[in-house]
Amino acid sequence: MIRHRDIEQLQQLSQAPGKTLTVYLDVDQTNAANRKRQFETHLKDMLKQLRAAHPDDDELTLTCDEAEEILRTIEPTGKTLVLARHRGLGVTFRKVIRIALPSFSYWSHGAFLRPLLEALDEHERFGIVLVDQKRARLLTVFLGDIEEHRDLISQVPPRPDSPTSDKLRSQSRMERHHDESVSAHVRTVAAEIARLLDQLEVDRLIIGGNVGVASELARALPKRLRGRLVEVLPIPVTATTDDILARASEVQTRIERAEELEIVRDLLKEVRKGGRAVAGLAATLEAINEGRVWKLVYLQGAAIEGGVCHACHMLFDPADERCPVCGGNLQREPHLVDRMARAVLDRGGHVEMVDGPAAEALRAVTEVAALMHS
Numbered sequence: 001m002i003r004h005r006d007i008e009q010l011q012q013l014s015q016a017p018g019k020t021l022t023v024y025l026d027v028d029q030t031n032a033a034n035r036k037r038q039f040e041t042h043l044k045d046m047l048k049q050l051r052a053a054h055p056d057d058d059e060l061t062l063t064c065d066e067a068e069e070i071l072r073t074i075e076p077t078g079k080t081l082v083l084a085r086h087r088g089l090g091v092t093f094r095k096v097i098r099i100a101l102p103s104f105s106y107w108s109h110g111a112f113l114r115p116l117l118e119a120l121d122e123h124e125r126f127g128i129v130l131v132d133q134k135r136a137r138l139l140t141v142f143l144g145d146i147e148e149h150r151d152l153i154s155q156v157p158p159r160p161d162s163p164t165s166d167k168l169r170s171q172s173r174m175e176r177h178h179d180e181s182v183s184a185h186v187r188t189v190a191a192e193i194a195r196l197l198d199q200l201e202v203d204r205l206i207i208g209g210n211v212g213v214a215s216e217l218a219r220a221l222p223k224r225l226r227g228r229l230v231e232v233l234p235i236p237v238t239a240t241t242d243d244i245l246a247r248a249s250e251v252q253t254r255i256e257r258a259e260e261l262e263i264v265r266d267l268l269k270e271v272r273k274g275g276r277a278v279a280g281l282a283a284t285l286e287a288i289n290e291g292r293v294w295k296l297v298y299l300q301g302a303a304i305e306g307g308v309c310h311a312c313h314m315l316f317d318p319a320d321e322r323c324p325v326c327g328g329n330l331q332r333e334p335h336l337v338d339r340m341a342r343a344v345l346d347r348g349g350h351v352e353m354v355d356g357p358a359a360e361a362l363r364a365v366t367e368v369a370a371l372m373h374s
């Protein structure tokens with residue numbers, strides 16, 4: 001999980017004088033091509049290309065050797081390894097994150113962190129509040145990790161059992177007292193979570209626990225938080241954090257899939273009406289080479305080979321041997337999609353890898369597509 005101090009270290013690397021090597025590497029073990037540590041070979045190939053682009057840069061050569069050494073100690077526990085190494089300062093950032101990002105390497109003044117920061121930014125933080133008549137727990141879920149922040153217990157007198165005839169009057173008073181106390185508890189919880197949710201920068205909210213109290217809490221929330229409420233779910237207030245995480249992750253995946261599907265549908269609509277989008281490898285490459293791409297959208301795991309012009313660095317279909325633009329030699333690029341993503345990111349654009357139903361919708365038309373600057 002990326003914590004605050006990680007971001008601080010990254011910011012230090014992004015502002016460091018001299019050059020920093022930044023590597024994004026797909027280490028996802030659900031991808032067969034990465035098993036048996038084959039991602040180490042992928043990194044070697046990538047760094048070889050990088051060195052070829054910076055001949056006689058001894059600092060780069062030494063830093064690349066260190067990066068390969070560091071990779072040997074990395075356990076592929078997530079989807080993407082983010083590695084930034086500044087030799088002069090002796091500073092290394094390494095983290096395997098649970099977000100899929102395109103693989104590429106950079107040798108630049110300041111670590112190249114925009115892909116990571118954008119991905120973190122897009123990934124939503126979920127708040128979960130579980131309430132019953134007297135207790136409230138507040139947790140957050142981010143990047144597949146769950147954290148418990150608060151377990152609040154209010155003083156609520158027990159609700160009396162079924163009334164007996166001689167005690168009817170005092171019974172109803174006790175009931176009223178109990179109900180008022182629950183309402184006070186709900187108001188306290190609403191105020192407390194409003195404060196914490198702002199502090200924790202929660203994007204979306206799930207409420208669970210006792211269904212009646214949960215619904216009352218939903219109504220008691222300040223208006224601005226009500227907009228972030230996704231669902232009221234029957235999760236028991238005593239549930240384990242693992243159970244809560246599993247339930248929250250289901251909701252999160254469902255929302256993210258729906259959002260990706262909308263991106264793909266909008267894009268395909270633009271393609272159909274000949275608007276500001278293109279689909280297919282040839283058209284997308286052309287748009288990238290012309291620097292017109294605002295967002296590249298592609299199937300996660302799309303494996304496409306292509307060529308990169310040695311001279312002008314434009315990207316082409318593998319069928320070509322010489323660069324159609326400048327006549328230079330085309331170098332074979334086994335990871336063309338990553339190279340495309342890098343080209344788009346270099347020019348300030350964005351990338352979106354899609355999975356699930358969005359991938360199915362995209363696959364029906366193409367593997368790669370792009371939305372252009374308007």
Ligand SMILES: [Zn+2]
Nearest residue numbers: 309312323326
């Ligand atoms: Zn060329």
